[in-house]
Amino acid sequence: MIAETDIVIVGGGPIGIACALECKKLGLNYVVIEKGALTNSLYNYPKNMTFFSSSEKLEIDEIPFISNKPKPNRDEALEYYRRVSTSNKLNINLYETVLKIDKEGATFKIETDKQYYSAKNVIISTGFYDIPNLLNVPGEELPKVSHYYKEAHPYSMQNVIVVGASNSSVDAALEIWRKGGRVTMVVRGNTIGERVKYWVRPDIMNRIEEGSIKAYFNSEITEITQTSVIIKTTEGMKTLQNDYVVALTGYQPDFNFLKNIGIELSNDDKMIPNYNPDTMETNVEGLYLAGVICGGMETHKWFIENSRIHAKIIIEHIHPN
The missing domain is CATH 3.50.50.60 (FAD/NAD(P)-binding domain)
Incomplete structure (x- = not known):
């Protein structure tokens, strides 16, 4: 019918x-x-x-x-x-x-x-x-990788990489850090995005400056494994211990x-x-x-x-x- x-x-x-x-x-x-x-x-x-x-x-x-x-x-x-x-x-x-x-x-x-x-x-x-816009790197299909973020609690006491520097990435990074996650941001650009909410941008930049949240700028992920993430940085390749990847790349x-x-x-x-x-x-x-x-x-x-x-x-x- x-x-x-x-x-x-x-x-x-x-x-x-x-x-x-x-x-x-x-x-x-x-x-x-x-x-x-x-x-x-x-x-x-x-x-x-x-x-x-x-x-x-x-x-x-x-x-x-x-x-x-x-x-x-x-x-x-x-x-x-x-x-x-x-x-x-x-x-x-x-x-x-x-x-x-x-x-x-x-x-x-x-x-x-x-x-x-x-x-x-x-x-x-x-x-x-x-x-989602994919990273297109080996290991992206692992269960530890998510292109969506709902809440911080599952990431407490975990090594978490947040990919991106947009509003969603910054919100996730700050919330996970405040809930006890060990957060590292991997950002393709050289700074936090200009479109980030004006009342949030100073917060994330201060957390990065004081070392509470580690950030690699001008960097990108090249491979994800069960226990680590390999990133390409301005200082060469680095392998980071990792439990979860939150790839908020749009x-x-x-x-x-x-x-x-x-x-x-x-x-x-x-x-x-x-x-x-x-x-x-x-x-x-x-x-x-x-x-x-x-x-x-x-x-x-x-x-x-x-x-x-x-x-x-x-x-x-x-x-x-």
Whole structure:
């Protein structure tokens, strides 16, 4: 049986929810399909994460987001988007994975692991958190290596290497150190990232300067073994005793998924999808992009706060007033 609808929204994150709200206001038939939990990317953030943005910049559809502090944490964001979705009775199917999208004439045929859909329009709002940028070194497949970080407790009293110098890497390094882990950072660049939260950057630099956290800059991992990690540094090769590697080297969109739908990507390392910024429509008529997926490999270009407007732009193009 095929479920027929006006719009299928792929991705149940904040921007997917914003698109659903716009559909509901205009009385359009829609369904949001999310392969994991509601706002799955936010759910997989570290438990103690604090947003860089203030709560009002994370609001969607002008629904107030009240947090205990100016900058909300992960749990407050989950509560906010959960309340927005449930109180508005949004049509969201969770734990359902889109397998294939084909266009037949003016209609899209969507196949998931649970059922089939037919839609006049499709909005892709899938983010980029599911595919990590790999180190591509021997030993990366070992169980001791993780490309995601949830909390510090498992790393207490362990030799831990944190790879990277972004917000996620710095937060992990500081939290693991404060929970009793012996932390070493391996950073390709020559300093801590400039985008690191302004109230956190001095903290990590002070911890490095005093020697509480060891850092190798202009360095990279060349091999991982069960008990050690070999790194290439400006002083030559070094072998470090190691229990765990937390490689927070960033993530990327599912480009194969986009290409299989027919979306064109730029012929460079940025791999930016082809879309009209005035309408958010891709080179495939009736197929739209919303949120961070629009940036390709430029994953720091779009955030919740500056892509909230995509929902209104898209729905106004689909259903002009």
